[in-house]
């Protein structure tokens with residue numbers, strides 16, 4: 508059986524509150540009882556002292572006798588307060604004795620006290636106790652007062668009523684605190700579990716493929732805010748992936764449709780005998796097939812670079828050295844087209860995927876060659892900057908119109924749409940280039956002016 512976070516939290520709060528209230532009530536009770544006992548014992552001591560002092564005053568030093576009439580009054584009043592008085596003169600002879608005066612009342616009083624204490628504290632260990640005080644007059648000992656009472660302490664009916672009402676107040680305060688703690692606990696549990704439930708609902712929607720789902724409410728708790736941020740990020744990247752897949756499928760279909768339709772109609776025309784299957788026509792079909800093959804190959808590459816962002820085969824190499832090697836391979840093509848090719852730079856060591864960086868340089872240089880007319884210039888330079896290793900490929904070619912610049916890294920984007928598919932590129936070279944640079948954590952920037960030239964700058968971060 509699984510319980511919701513809210514009910515678990517509420518239950519924990521309830522148990523905790525109950526324990527706290529019980530503990531606090533217990534401590535207050537114990538403390539009060541012990542303080543009250545001290546108070547009762549002190550009160551009795553004070554009462555005894557008062558009785559003794561009153562008795563002392565009843566000694567007549569002139570005739571050496573005790574005023575028994577007043578002593579009896581004092582003794583009876585003491586008996587009413589729970590004290591049994593016995594007075595003896597200096598020779599030890601009893602002058603007045605409460606037990607002699609009214610033994611029945613004394614016994615009844617002690618029994619009542621014992622019952623009272625035992626009813627409140629079952630098994631209370633108490634009983635008759637007696638204390639002897641010496642009586643003095645004019646500095647001379649004139650007798651002894653023996654005061655008997657129920658000890659070690661005794662609660663009167665009033666005391667017990669007071670303690671009971673105190674306990675009732677404590678219980679009422681405890682119940683009230685418990686109710687408040689429960690309400691507060693339920694509120695807190697709702698505050699904590701609310702955002703979690705929302706995150707679960709949102710994650711469930713995302714799992715069902717509803718990638719537009721976002722959690723808009725922000726939580727005041729740091730961990731909760733991190734959780735909602737993470738779920739929103741997850742939804743972002745899944746939505747991006749889905750868009751990418753959809754666009755890719757649409758783009759590929761679009762790119763394949765025209766050449767395939769051309770091929771189909773040419774073939775059908777030849778099969779139906781409308782067209783002669785001349786060498787020239789077959790050559791044109793062959794070229795179209797080669798182009799389609801290249802397109803599929805490039806798509807495969809792009810897919811791999813975009814999917815395998817993490818799987819770079821890193822090695823340490825000199826960016827200048829590798830650039831020069833690539834330029835050597837291009838030299839004859841540049842010469843054929845009548846374009847000057849320059850290289851400038853000193854050795855700059857990088858940690859990168861050698862094959863993929865080779866692909867980046869090849870793409871940029873082949874674009875420069877493709878889009879630069881005869882008598883143009885292409886300069887490649889490698890240098891170290893604050894941001895890392897920088898590679899620039901600058902040409903004096905036809906340039907890219909400003910309205911096309913933001914899109915040139917998109918797949919299948921060609922600045923010159925009127926250009927024949929057959930002669931132009933596929934519009935994938937720069938997309939592949941950017942995917943590789945991104946995978947290295949680097950940047951690629953472009954500056955271009957129509958009819959003046961274009962400069963691409965790739966920056967690879969330092970280790």
Ligand code: ADP
Pocket residue numbers: 874875878879902904905906907915920921922923931932933934935936937938961
């Ligand atoms: P393509 O295969 O068409 O060259 P790319 O992705 O390499 O595809 O380039 C996209 C578009 O960017 C090209 O069609 C072209 O219009 C423009 N472009 C790229 N490099 C240059 C350059 N050096 N000079 C002018 N235009 C360029």
